Amino acid sequence: MSDIPAELRFAESHEWARLETDGTVTVGISDYAQEALGDVVYVELTEVGTAFGAADQAGVVESVKAASDIYSPIAGEVVAVNNALTDNPELLNSDPYGAWIFKLKPSNLADLDKLLDAAGYRAAIGA
Template structure:
């Protein structure tokens, strides 16, 4: 399984990429999309929504199940990926380019508390 070393991860299978402007980009991992199977619907959060780390932020539905996507950090949603909502199967094609939303963290240093690639690999048994 592909677990890019330049990303951070959550135990609930979100990936997080720190951006140069201090924001973070969030999606679901290859492990999560594989477990879900064929993704058929994505519900994105509203831009401007405030989230606390661990809050439901989005929903991904597959032919098998619906899965909540959680905010990895506290902050405000600054952008959503409408292209992935229009083509949910793009997550199955490449989970690491099919981001879901961008978040401006209220505490940018909190990203340090997320899992690195090695810890995520260990958590998923990879």
């Protein structure tokens, strides 16, 4: 069964978002997504300074099974990327909620309220 932390918000496309104390939003993929992908072998990271709208493609995760687009769960500007994933993409498998992909300065924090809470995400994936 997939781990679904209560403090996170989730996009239906399986990205998670966590509001940080500095007002940024950290983004990664859910435990459910990494399980479905299988062994992750490559992560295409976006560039710092890139602006995304909610649901814009923000990168790619490749596994031994498939390649899957990563979408920005909310609108904002990328302020950091997790370069550790370049050499160690398997971190998404071993620690999906610790191995974040990018951080955003949100355009509108209220966008987080449009995402699923843990219970809503659990229902969406049938867990």
